[in-house]
Amino acid sequence: MSGHIATLLKKIQERNDADPDHGEQILHPNEDHERLIQTLDDKCARLLSPMLRARFAYVARWVNAHLDQDWLGLEDIKNFKSDSVLMEWVDLRIENWEEFPPASVPKSRVAIFGYNPYEPEETYLVWPEEGDGEPEVWRYFGSDYKFFNNLESFLAYVAGEMRHDDSGRH
Numbered sequence: 001m002s003g004h005i006a007t008l009l010k011k012i013q014e015r016n017d018a019d020p021d022h023g024e025q026i027l028h029p030n031e032d033h034e035r036l037i038q039t040l041d042d043k044c045a046r047l048l049s050p051m052l053r054a055r056f057a058y059v060a061r062w063v064n065a066h067l068d069q070d071w072l073g074l075e076d077i078k079n080f081k082s083d084s085v086l087m088e089w090v091d092l093r094i095e096n097w098e099e100f101p102p103a104s105v106p107k108s109r110v111a112i113f114g115y116n117p118y119e120p121e122e123t124y125l126v127w128p129e130e131g132d133g134e135p136e137v138w139r140y141f142g143s144d145y146k147f148f149n150n151l152e153s154f155l156a157y158v159a160g161e162m163r164h165d166d167s168g169r170h
Contacts, residue, residue, distance in 0.1 A: 005054035008155035015159065026063035027064065028073055030056060036079040037125075040090070040107035045078075046127060049134045049152040066143070066158050069121060071114040080112050089120040093140060100124045100145065101138050113137065125151075139165075 015051050016022045034056060036045040046151035047130045048056065060073030072080070080086055090112065102110040102124055112121040121142070126162040137154040139146040146165040148154035 003054075005051055005152060005155065006058050008152070008159045008161070009055065009058045011159040011161075013156065016064070016066075020021065023064055023068075026061075027059045028061040028063075032058055034074045037074060037111050038080070040102055040112070044057045044108040046068075046111070047132055048131065049056075049151075051134050055151060055155075065114065067121075068116045068118060069114040070117060071123075072112060077112055085117055086112065086115050086122075089115055089122050092120050093122060097140070101136075107138060111135075116141075123154075 013025070013027065015023045015074075034050055035053075037048055038045050038050060056074055059071075061076055062071040065071040076083075080090075090102065097103055105126060109127045109129070111125045112122060113125050115121065119141075121140060123137060123139045126138055127133070127135045134150040134152075137148040137151055139148075139154070146157070147167040148157065149166045153162065153166055157165060
């Protein structure tokens with residue numbers, strides 16, 4: 001599994017490099033020594049799932065990873081409240097999308113994964129109600145969203161290996 005996550009991340013990196021319209025991407029050194037990811041609840045951090053461990057072993061913060069979104073490193077996620085733009089986007093999402101995560105689930109089950117610093121577009125990880133399985137991925141942009149069963153599915157979509165998300169809305 002971790003090998004496939006790394007392969008998908010490499011494919012995304014190469015696609016970005018080959019796209020003259022993509023703009024500069026910056027990959028910060030990996031964080032494979034970290035084992036916890038902070039949730040939106042200040043008092044709750046979760047163990048990294050196998051897919052998340054593979055993702056953060058490949059790269060920490062990835063600036064301009066996909067469609068102007070920066071994928072955050074674990075330290076960025078831990079300190080997300082110090083980023084006023086990100087907090088504005090999170091607060092807007094909670095206020096205006098109350099039937100969907102992050103508003104519809106406890107903050108202890110949600111972590112920020114990435115965001116666009118120029119537009120209110122964010123990506124969240126949402127853990128299952130029971131246990132510490134692989135989190136779902138919810139990507140918001142404008143007045144729409146994409147839903148993925150897990151990080152592998154999300155990365156396959158970004159890498160061009162899937163045409164649709166896992167929501168069933170085509």
